[in-house]
Amino acid sequence: MFKKRRTTKVDPNDSIRSVENxxxxxxxxxxxxxxxxxxxxxxxxxxxxxxxxxxxxxxxxxxxxxxxxxxxxxxxxxxxxxxxxxxxxxxxxxxxxxxxxxxxxxxxxxxxxxxxxxxxxxxxxxxxxxIPLNNHRSLSKPENESQVIGPQVGFNESLSTNVSMIRRTLVTPDLKNELFIIGKRTHTAVSVLYIEGLASKDHVSRLNEKISSIQLDGLLDSAVLNQLINDNALSIFPQMLLTERPDRICDGLLNGKIAVLVDGSTMAILCPLSFIEFFESREDYNVRWPIATFIRLLRFIAMLLSVFFTALYVAALTFHYEVIPQALLVPLGESRSRVPFPPLFEALLLEFIIELLREAGARLPTKVGQTMGIVGGIVIGTAAVQAGFTSNILIIIVALGALASFTTPSYTMGSLIRIIRFPILFLAGFWGFYGIMFSFCIILIHLLRLSTLGSPYMAPFYPPRFRDWADSIVRLPFTNTFKRPTLSRPQDKTKYKPDEVN
Incomplete structure (x- = not known):
């Protein structure tokens, strides 16, 4: 109380200093x-x-x-x-x-x-x-979602350009664009697009509420936003699709889905999406329905092959020799006669080498990456067999599993398939077929519990919607797919009349 009071001299002529307060x-x-x-x-x-x-x-x-x-x-x-x-x-x-x-x-x-x-x-x-400086790149082909038949153009980093590409295809006044600004330091523009009178109002309000509630310093890519608006952030399974194809977005909007575009990102988010839709491609609708059905079944079988094939090999050699055909026992025994490791360690070693080659090929320049993948796979595989670290049969099985994982059109789902092989492989090495069945049940229960914008993730199989099976794991003629999928809860359920397309 006895301190001298500090005084401040104020210059009335200093108008600039007063602005600070x-x-x-x-x-x-x-x-x-x-x-x-x-x-x-x-x-x-x-x-x-x-x-x-x-x-x-x-x-x-x-x-x-x-x-x-x-x-x-x-x-x-x-x-x-x-x-x-x-x-x-x-x-x-x-x-x-x-x-x-x-x-x-x-x-x-x-x-x-x-x-x-x-x-x-x-x-x-x-x-x-x-008058902003437009320094974005020109339109080019999609890098990760190539197709033979159909449009050959993908999104770029400009939000206005991406929105205009969608509007150029969907020439309707019902296409609504809601703008959000996210990021305290980046102020990133985010556009939510849907067709008014077609998309579910509940889905739109739920998605807008999630986006408007996001509070973070900066948003740099749509892949980050995709993780923030998922129903279950702890799940390893993608619940929304990341795509760089405008035609895929337009097809989803016509089915009552919602698209989210982020300024500065070449990927758009499409939701809601079921598990089976990650194995579908827009090119499936550009070919005849028997060909599309065969390709979809091939992708689904390839997914199961990639996840369980190596685990079945490890379980059979470790615990269940009786399931191996007698004609294969002799060549299998000869192939493993020089391998000093148990089947589990042998399989993990090869799977790890395959992932190393894949990651190295993805990070190197295109031509160098292709050379690295081909030469590295041949040299390492041949050397591993000659050195007695692995068998010829396991190299074939691991290579088939890796090849099958690349048939999935979605990059995020393909990466997931390559990851979940490892815990299944561990369970197969310790518990055999019981471990594989246990892991399958855990994955299935988890998938049944997942949701995407409040809709069931495993639709149309759970809950069963038999009408939607015509365009799920198979693709029937257009006369059988005139209804929009129930997953989107569209306000207008009919796309067209079957008798008008014949």
């Missing part, structure tokens, strides 16, 4: 105060450019705006005279996307996104002329 939501009327507040907000960044023309102040971030359009349509159009109102400036500049903002925080965010801030002396608002 001013609310960031209010825009100062004086240009000097405004520039001081902008510099303070942007931490005196070196790429902030300021231009003063009489009573007009322009500021923007270098390399974020189109310099050619800025010089021609803004600087070149402003008259060398004093402006009294913002309306006169908007009338003179030749920029089609212009807004007036009385909110300082919003103005700063728009400047960081490629707008030019224009302030008139005495005004309590900032004119925002949006």
């Amino acid at each position: 001013e609310s960031c939501d209010d825009i100062p009327v004086e240009a000097a105060q405004l520039l001081s507040l902008v510099q303070k907000k942007l931490h005196h960044t070196s790429d902030l450019k300021v231009i003063t023309l009489l009573n007009i102040t322009l500021f923007y971030i270098e390399n974020q705006v189109d310099d050619h359009e800025f010089n021609r349509n803004i600087i070149g159009r402003l008259k060398r005279e004093e402006y009294s109102t913002s309306k006169q400036i908007i009338h003179d500049i030749a920029v089609h996307d212009v807004e007036k903002s009385p909110d300082f925080e919003h103005a700063i965010i728009m400047v960081l996104k490629g707008s030019v801030g224009i302030h008139v002396q005495g005004a309590k608002e900032i004119i925002l002329a949006k």
